[in-house]
Amino acid sequence: MRFDRRQTLRLMAAGTLAAGLPRGASAQAEEFRVGALCPVTGAGATFGAGMQKTIIATAARINAAGGAAGRTFRVFADDDQTQPQAGVLAAKKLLEVNRVQAILGTWSSGVSLAVIPLTNEAGAILMNTSGAPALSVPPANAKHLSYRFQATNDRFGRAFAQIAAREGFKRPATMAFNNASGIGNTEGFAKAWKAQGGSLTKAVVYEPNQPSYRSELQSVLDTKPDVIVMGSYVADTAIILREWYQTGATTKFILPDWAVNASTIASLGEDVLSNCITVESVANEGSPAFADFDALYRKEMGAPGRGNNYAAMAYDMMVLLALAVEAAGPGADVAAINARIIPLSGPDGEVVSSFAQGRDALKAGRTINYDGASSVLDLDQYGDVTPDFGAYKFNGKSFERKYIVKI
Amino acid sequence: MLSLDLLVAGLISGLVIGLSALAVTLVFGVARFPNAATGDAMSLGAYAALAVAAGTGSLVAGGVAAVLAGILLNVILYLLVFRRLSDRSPIMSLLASIGAGFMIRSSLGLVYGQDPQAFRVPLARPLVLLDVRVQWLDLKLAGLTLATLAVVYLILAKTAAGRRMRAVSADPALARVSGIDPTRVMLTLWALAGGVSAVAGLVLGLKTVVTPDLGWNLLLPAFAAAVLGGIGSPLGAVAAGILLGIVQELATPFVGFTYKIAIAFAVLMLVLLIRPRGLFGRAEGAR
Numbered sequence: 001m002r003f004d005r006r007q008t009l010r011l012m013a014a015g016t017l018a019a020g021l022p023r024g025a026s027a028q029a030e031e032f033r034v035g036a037l038c039p040v041t042g043a044g045a046t047f048g049a050g051m052q053k054t055i056i057a058t059a060a061r062i063n064a065a066g067g068a069a070g071r072t073f074r075v076f077a078d079d080d081q082t083q084p085q086a087g088v089l090a091a092k093k094l095l096e097v098n099r100v101q102a103i104l105g106t107w108s109s110g111v112s113l114a115v116i117p118l119t120n121e122a123g124a125i126l127m128n129t130s131g132a133p134a135l136s137v138p139p140a141n142a143k144h145l146s147y148r149f150q151a152t153n154d155r156f157g158r159a160f161a162q163i164a165a166r167e168g169f170k171r172p173a174t175m176a177f178n179n180a181s182g183i184g185n186t187e188g189f190a191k192a193w194k195a196q197g198g199s200l201t202k203a204v205v206y207e208p209n210q211p212s213y214r215s216e217l218q219s220v221l222d223t224k225p226d227v228i229v230m231g232s233y234v235a236d237t238a239i240i241l242r243e244w245y246q247t248g249a250t251t252k253f254i255l256p257d258w259a260v261n262a263s264t265i266a267s268l269g270e271d272v273l274s275n276c277i278t279v280e281s282v283a284n285e286g287s288p289a290f291a292d293f294d295a296l297y298r299k300e301m302g303a304p305g306r307g308n309n310y311a312a313m314a315y316d317m318m319v320l321l322a323l324a325v326e327a328a329g330p331g332a333d334v335a336a337i338n339a340r341i342i343p344l345s346g347p348d349g350e351v352v353s354s355f356a357q358g359r360d361a362l363k364a365g366r367t368i369n370y371d372g373a374s375s376v377l378d379l380d381q382y383g384d385v386t387p388d389f390g391a392y393k394f395n396g397k398s399f400e401r402k403y404i405v406k407i
Numbered sequence: 408m409l410s411l412d413l414l415v416a417g418l419i420s421g422l423v424i425g426l427s428a429l430a431v432t433l434v435f436g437v438a439r440f441p442n443a444a445t446g447d448a449m450s451l452g453a454y455a456a457l458a459v460a461a462g463t464g465s466l467v468a469g470g471v472a473a474v475l476a477g478i479l480l481n482v483i484l485y486l487l488v489f490r491r492l493s494d495r496s497p498i499m500s501l502l503a504s505i506g507a508g509f510m511i512r513s514s515l516g517l518v519y520g521q522d523p524q525a526f527r528v529p530l531a532r533p534l535v536l537l538d539v540r541v542q543w544l545d546l547k548l549a550g551l552t553l554a555t556l557a558v559v560y561l562i563l564a565k566t567a568a569g570r571r572m573r574a575v576s577a578d579p580a581l582a583r584v585s586g587i588d589p590t591r592v593m594l595t596l597w598a599l600a601g602g603v604s605a606v607a608g609l610v611l612g613l614k615t616v617v618t619p620d621l622g623w624n625l626l627l628p629a630f631a632a633a634v635l636g637g638i639g640s641p642l643g644a645v646a647a648g649i650l651l652g653i654v655q656e657l658a659t660p661f662v663g664f665t666y667k668i669a670i671a672f673a674v675l676m677l678v679l680l681i682r683p684r685g686l687f688g689r690a691e692g693a694r
Contacts, residue, residue, distance in 0.1 A: 041516060042620070045521030046521075205665055206664045207664065209624040210420070212614060214412070214415075214656075215412070215664070216659075216664050218413075234523045238615070239615050246530065246531065246532065248540070263522065263525050263616075264525050264616060267525030
């Protein structure tokens, strides 16, 4: 999965040209401006390029299908570098220079939390895949303009606690990357675990970009936990797991799926990874929307869509947004479009699984429920989804789903 | 024995910081500006090692490739950029080095992608010495670091090229009238710094994972160690790197893991207040 700037530029150029082409009677048709602000570089880079290309390609498809309520979608792509500062600068540019009406695809909680005051101020919609619980409630989501397509870290933490209990662990400790997502995961776990009557042996928060995490690890191992629950990313996880193995300890690990990638799996090997359980929200596999997303993703990235659940979320963002534009009707403002998003996500109404299908049903005056590629969505009053979670174990080659937990 | 474990952990982190500080201080000692592309030369070295090690299956071949890549990069940078800026203000060179670093980092991102990649090093259980756990890999990397330091020392102290370098460092005008060709000296110097950067990148990459930001993320501690050690002092840079690493780790029982970096910089400020020239620096008047 490599980021090919040329391809993206070409796509963007094509999208821009296509959006600018006159379309007969609707020659002066408005365009709806969308920012695709994704972590193309930094800790989220494993997923960011795929997310961004998915948003661009999905928008191009919707445009090719005639657009929504007479409007076409014009996508402005930018890189948030998985860093709040860079994310804020890019969001400012998207909102003020490109005048986007919605920003899609922020991934890291730190970035989403930093960008949301700007989108709120501009009255723009924010669709993210971040986990920080603070994104659901005021002040962050005071205006109800933000939607998340990933489970909150709190829900991840609950899933971790269920899996830890099911695996029979008694003495968990936690290690968290020092940001809203890492700490959200481990605190969500601690809350759920304590509610089940358990206690933690140790909770450590560590800094990014360190050459070694030996001391952090040692202070956790000294409390003799039987499992370490992680809120971590790829680079730090690889270092911690390697150093853990080298200490000779026999602890197990429960970690989020985004904390490993193909290269770290290959380098860590079975001796290490057979001690790890990864947890990920389960995409809506088997749904028509997922099949469609998968085909699109393979075309754009040359890899199966199952490897990038965030791209499936990005696909759903673009489709749901386009359906909301369609439902709000020609010339609707962002507030009117925003009001349509939650109802369109279900659970009530006729199930649809693509933009074209949904648009036709809306045109026929029916109520629809978009079931997406990443989950059935059914956004709650906070704009959050509640997907199911899979527990994955290492089979010698890759992580394989062993069971599903519902929270 | 937690504190002994912490000491070892700090020593190992410190060696990596020390190596990159060595590359910074070599350039600073002669070319008189902080080279902000040092971190990116490290990243390039790590990627070169990764590519060659994956192709040949030999980590040693990877290491050689890393050093060659680092040398080549720095020689090209000197010939294309820094030689032309040598008679201008050091700020120009600093800014140019930030730009050059940016280009290297972005090129690495374009070619290899941003996804972290890891060396395939066989994992081993640790060696227990006096109740302290020591990793074989760490021992080897420490050996590599010390060997690099020894080579740099020998080149600087015992070879004609090293003498010329020290002469230019001490007084460029006097060196020139003594018949020393500054371009040749600078080429040797940049090549040496490139090789050291690449070794630092290799060591860091082996210990962690390789990303285009690998070296860039270590640049600030490297600068700090170079300043702390006394600008232009190779031994000082390595000693200060190790000191920073150890202080960070030993502080953790008192301040926790999130503030350990701040403690290292507090030590830097304290030392500079008491001894502005750094640990091993020469007192120097304005020229």
